[in-house]
Amino acid sequence: MTDRRGRQLLRPEISSTRATFLELFFDLVFVFALTRVSLRLVDGAGASAAGLAAEIARTGVLFLALWLLWSITTWVTSRYEPERSVIQFVVVGSMFGAMVMAVALPGAFEGRALPFVLAYLTVMVGRPLVIATAMRSHPRRTVPLQLAAWAAVGAVPWLAGAFAPDQLRLPLWVLALAIDGTGLVLGWPLPRLGAARASGWLIAGEHLADRYQQIFLISLGETILVIGLTYSGTDFTANRAGAFTVAFVTTALLWRIYFHRAGHVLAEALRVARSPGRLGASVAATHLVIVVGVLSTAVGYELVIVHPFGRMDPAWLVFVVGGPAIFLAARARFEYEIFGRVSWSRWGGLLALLLLAPVLTLGPPMVALAAVAATLAGVAIADGWRSRRRTPELPASPLLHGEAGGGDYHRTP
Known part of the structure; x- marks a missing residue:
């Protein structure tokens, strides 16, 4: 029974390939968030060369955190059935977290560091735990648990940076992003469980x-x-x-x-x-x-x-x-x-x-x-x-016909 419930959470091959209205609603937050990113850069454009470089680095860290949140949410809705109430709850929760991050972004390296970090970590740690719980005893529930474990490790420098003096915040948050990014690239490997690289997933x-x-x-x-x-x-x-x-x-x-x-x-x-x-x-x-x-x-x-x-x-x-x-x-x-x-x-x-x-x-x-x-x-x-006057080209990517990476259709985060 529990395996059947977990399997129902996975996106079937007959599911619509179009983005749902909820996902489009989720994207509205990023219109606002990306505007906050560009305005922060505009504010730093009048600084010296060294000051501008520092502002680009700080803004880049904040943007990459937003990008990771959006990107992983996108992969979640490509692998889980977005019409299920659990996945809708996850998307709405991620949307609220992104909204808090966007509001805090202009002052995230100043007085709003903690709200930015807490919103990010709540999504990155909480989202896979909710999915793993909903998967019950389905064998694929280990993958979201791997995501949660890596996010928890990355939470240490994220939180340390939020409480650290201003001069230490950037290097600590760069370390945190390096952990999150390494987990994504390597497939969040854990002892005995191995890795679950995204390149091996058969997604929608x-x-x-x-x-x-x-x-x-x-x-x-x-x-x-x-x-x-x-x-x-x-x-x-x-x-x-x-x-x-x-x-x-x-x-x-x-x-x-x-x-x-x-x-x-x-x-x-x-x-x-x-x-x-x-x-x-x-x-x-x-x-x-x-x-x-x-x-x-x-x-x-x-x-x-x-x-x-x-x-x-x-x-x-x-x-x-x-x-x-x-x-x-x-x-x-x-x-x-x-x-x-x-x-x-x-x-x-x-x-x-x-x-x-x-x-x-x-x-x-x-x-x-x-x-x-x-x-x-x-x-x-x-x-x-x-x-002009040529037949439209068809996809011919060198990546189209590689090995599937050993995953099956339900190899999912």
Whole structure:
């Protein structure tokens, strides 16, 4: 009886591959959370080079904690039946935890460290324990227990950092993230139980593709929020109107470049993969970098809209040019994951941005953003030209036909 109840919690192969309304509701928190991340970076953009580097490191730690929470929730709903009340409870609880983290994020390295950490740990430790309890005596209940055990180990430096002096908080939290990340990569190994690497799971691949496409769109939505809020909060001058327009066009180009073929056929690639978990784990890492690139670009938007023809601070190019460059590099990897090749336009666009960066320090921010938009437009046009009068490509990833990793359909976290 208990095995049957646990088996009913697992996602059947006939389950809908579309994201549920609850998952879309869950994503709304991350629109707010990603805005908090970008605003924190904007606040640090005026600091010295050393100060900006420190702020990027601190914000990066906070963002990675949010990303781990979102990503593992996504894998949970790809492996467990999201219509079950237990899984819905887990998703809503994760949503509340993410909301608390987002609210605490602007002051997480100052006076709000403890609320941020407690919200994160409650989700990361509590969620797998709830799932393990619901699984009863099903043999797969050991995997969520492994997740909980690793999260409990990582909780030590997380909590120590929350109570430690300010100068020790960053290294302690970097250690905590290293533990959490190592557990994810290695499959949360424990003595006698071994490892349960995500690359070996046979998950609902099309659902996973849907979720990663959605988090990309959420990051684009965050850029729209930044563009609109920044422009509406300034004087409506012709210069700022121009920056507002170029920023919007840049976001539209990011959308176009992402979805041109590779983003469009991601679901099909995961559906036909012998080991969707292996491809899914690789795509997850790529989308992390893609989202970082988009968020960095959003920071650049705000700086340019506020100071379109002011003095260019060379540090601003980290966001104005660096964000799109990160996006293109990650998008090149994404193309390889899906088709086993990389278009020359990706490398050409990336090289152009890197070569232009030193020259762009000599002009105003608006010129830099316009150069970025022109480069991305060139990539998008090259993509369209390459696909003209050709049969749409089918997925041909080197990761599609690898070994399944020894797991069965119910090898689940």
